[in-house]
Amino acid sequence: MSIFVDDDTRVVVQGITGGEGKFHTQQMLDYGTNVVAGAVPGKGGQEVEGVPVYDTVDQAVEAEDANASVVFVPPAFAGDAIFEALDTDLDLVVAITEGVPTQDMAKVNKRLREVDTNLIGPNCPGIITPGEAKLGILPGNIFESGNVGLVSRSGTLTYQVVSNLTDRGIGQTTAIGIGGDPIIGTSFVDALEAFEADTDTDAVVMCGEIGGEDEEQAAKYIAENMDTPVAGFIAGRTAPPGKRMGHAGAIVSGSGTGTAESKIDALNNAGVPVGDTPEEVADAIEDFL
Amino acid sequence: MRLHEYQAKEIFADAGIPVPESQLADSVEGVLDAVAEIGYPAAIKAQVHVGGRGKAGGIEIATSEDEAREAAESILGMDLKGYTVDKVLVEQGVDFVDEYYVGVTMDRGAGKPVAMVSTKGGVDIEQVAEDDPEAIAQEHIDPAFGLHPYQARKVVYDAGVPAEYARDVSSILSTLYDLYESNDASDIEINPVMITSDDDVIAADAVMNIDEDALFRHPDLAEMEEDSYQNDLERKAGEYGFDYVRLSGNTGIIGNGAGLVMTTLDLVDYYGGTPANFLDIGGGAKAERVANALDMVFSDENVDSVVFNIFGGITRGDEVAKGINEALEQFDEIPKPVVVRLAGTNAEEGMEILNTDLVQVEATLADAVQRAVENASEVAQ
Structure with missing residues (x-):
């Protein structure tokens, strides 16, 4: 089993005719993902990598029975594209786009609470269930099918930790990059909840970073609700206050909230071992299994 | 992207928020010309992107030409937490009886904007939030509807603003939210809103930061960006x-x-x-x-x-x-x-x-x- 995506996921790519959209559609198809349609206003009737393009998400869903979308639309139009996907009643929307205005995401966030759709991202690498489907830009070859779930705020850090696991022969049920923005759809808690419910996931890796309080909330959730063991990693121990470390959301505030220390303490108090290095996270997972 | 106080104040004034009379100056002579027009007392304020300018010596009050010259000479060219001061705002001094805080920011945990009002203005608001969180009244805003007028009144009353000023302060807050929304601000605040000895309500400072990811739809604001690198x-x-x-x-x-x-x-x-x-x-x-x-x-x-x-x-x-x-x-x-x-x-x-x-x-x-x-x-x- 897995969470959110599998063999049955039927994907519409929003922004399929753009450079990124086209390239990653090919990569997703190569991986075996069912990319069944593209949606780009004004490009209906075209084909990209053999995939039919429609003018609207609604038409794509109607014609190809899609149940998920991946958004490769430029930031200025990404908020609108996510709204379109949410209003089409898909099961899952994965927004890859980096740089979506925060106030657009506040509006999306409100709508998200009124629909049954899960949103992953924005500003994220996507989601992969190894051997079944990948929605996004993750390099498929580093993943192996297995019994460890992984949720992370960062793309390349995910790859690092996954390679530490895969090198030891530890595979993954599903890996999710939830994104580095201040306002995102799926949170750590949402992903942990899904992993807890997944009978094939025997342990979970959670990679957080400085900024906000999502990791603290996740720690609380783990302590109160999870039987599946979790190992953690927190990036940004050496980050100075008040400086944005690459991700829009990765900032320790001037008053000292959002620090790595606070997150590590919260996780440790919830019984979650936090590795000093990615290697130590893999050690902890190996101990669990 | 951070706007300078003088830039934010222009935007506030255009939207109808009362601000003190002021002029921008980049030389000692410019400061003296400005005070000659504005009169005494005058505040001379460094225009740099750092908080706590007052404590760091970046704000002086002048009551005479000599003091104005002295203040201009000491502030212009000074190094303020790594930034060199090349502009000052010369502003009419305000005789105030009380100072409040009014601001709007994004509450990332809640995923929506929040309006904040406190009667403990004029000091570092993050310190107030830490020491005495009860002193800051908050109201979350539904981004689809904006700040309802009743919410603007509610948060002002919750903060304990006296009835005779509540109307003016909530009106300033409503305008601030409109500016926050229409300019894609990430934060917008006035600290302090001053209650003058004549019972006027006036914005004595102005902070406005813009979401850089949204600058593409605000070319006018993008043009206002000034070099803000520390090195x-x-x-x-x-x-x-x-x-x-x-x-x-x-x-x-x-x-x-x-x-x-x-x-x-x-x-x-x-x-x-x-x-x-x-x-x-x-x-x-x-x-x-x-x-x-x-x-x-x-x-x-x-x-x-x-x-x-x-x-x-x-x-x-x-x-x-x-x-x-x-x-x-x-x-x-x-x-x-x-x-x-x-x-x-x-x-x-x-x-x-x-x-x-x-x-x-x-x-x-x-x-x-x-x-x-x-x-x-x-x-x-």
């Missing part, structure tokens, strides 16, 4: 388009992806070194960008050694290797030892291309960081 290296990073933060250590760090670069910094620290910088070349970087990154780190005099850590997803190892070769081949002697670790997409191709006469190669993140830390301590000796 030449940050300026250079801005020109190259890198996410860069300078720290105080001697191991330079280049990588791709914010989380992995932060992790590399943390590992340098973990293995006993000191990180010199955060530099994220971003996703899909081509050779030229890689060379620019090396140029950045080499030009930091604190750097004694460099670690280049790439885990390719959309970034390709062969492109990175080409960039590293290009950057290093132009030197007769490599200025600082460079350790390279390539993994992920096209890493093997990259390793073949990489000129190993110029760099040291390590296969794992841990080994690469440890070697760079060793190099740094050797060079430093």
Whole structure:
């Protein structure tokens, strides 16, 4: 089993005719993902990598029975594209786009609470269930099918930790990059909840970073609700206050909230071992299994 | 992107928020001309992007021409927390009886904006939030509807603003929210809103930061952006388009992806070194960008050694290797030892291309960081 995506996921790519959209559609198809349609206003009737393009998400869903979308639309139009996907009643929307205005995401966030759709991202690498489907830009070859779930705020850090696991022969049920923005759809808690419910996931890796309080909330959730063991990693121990470390959301505030220390303490108090290095996270997972 | 006080005040004034009469000046003569028109007392305020200007000596009150000259001479050109002051706002002094705080920001946990009002204005509001959180009244705003008038009144009453000023303060708050929304601000605040001895309500300071991701739809605001870099290296990073933060250590760090670069910094620290910088070349970087990154780190005099850590997803190892070769081949002697670790997409191709006469190669993140830390301590000796 897995969470959110599998063999049955039927994907519409929003922004399929753009450079990124086209390239990653090919990569997703190569991986075996069912990319069944593209949606780009004004490009209906075209084909990209053999995939039919429609003018609207609604038409794509109607014609190809899609149940998920991946958004490769430029930031200025990404908020609108996510709204379109949410209003089409898909099961899952994965927004890859980096740089979506925060106030657009506040509006999306409100709508998200009124629909049954899960949103992953924005500003994220996507989601992969190894051997079944990948929605996004993750390099498929580093993943192996297995019994460890992984949720992370960062793309390349995910790859690092996954390679530490895969090198030891530890595979993954599903890996999710939830994104580095201040306002995102799926949170750590949402992903942990899904992993807890997944009978094939025997342990979970959670990679957080400085900024906000999502990791603290996740720690609380783990302590109160999870039987599946979790190992953690927190990036940004050496980050100075008040400086944005690459991700829009990765900032320790001037008053000292959002620090790595606070997150590590919260996780440790919830019984979650936090590795000093990615290697130590893999050690902890190996101990669990 | 941060606006200066004088820029924010122009926007506030245009929207109908009362502000003191003021003029911008960039010379001592300019300050004296301005005070001659505005009269005494006058506040002379450094226009730089730092908080706590008053405490740091960036704000003076002048009651005479001599004092104005003295204040102008001391503030213009001064170094305020790393920024050089080249402009001051000369402003009519306000005789006030009370100071409030009014602001709107994004509550990232709640995923929606929040309006805040406090009668404890005129001091560091983050300190108030820590010491006496009850003193700040808050009201979350539904971004689809905006701030309802009743909410503006509610938060002002909740804060304990006296009835005779409540109407004016809630009107200022409503206008602030409109500005926040229409300009894609990330924060907007007035600290303090002053109650004058004549019972007027006036914005004595103005803070307005704009969401950089939304600047594409605000070309007018984008034009107002002024150089706000703390040093030449940050300026250079801005020109190259890198996410860069300078720290105080001697191991330079280049990588791709914010989380992995932060992790590399943390590992340098973990293995006993000191990180010199955060530099994220971003996703899909081509050779030229890689060379620019090396140029950045080499030009930091604190750097004694460099670690280049790439885990390719959309970034390709062969492109990175080409960039590293290009950057290093132009030197007769490599200025600082460079350790390279390539993994992920096209890493093997990259390793073949990489000129190993110029760099040291390590296969794992841990080994690469440890070697760079060793190099740094050797060079430093």
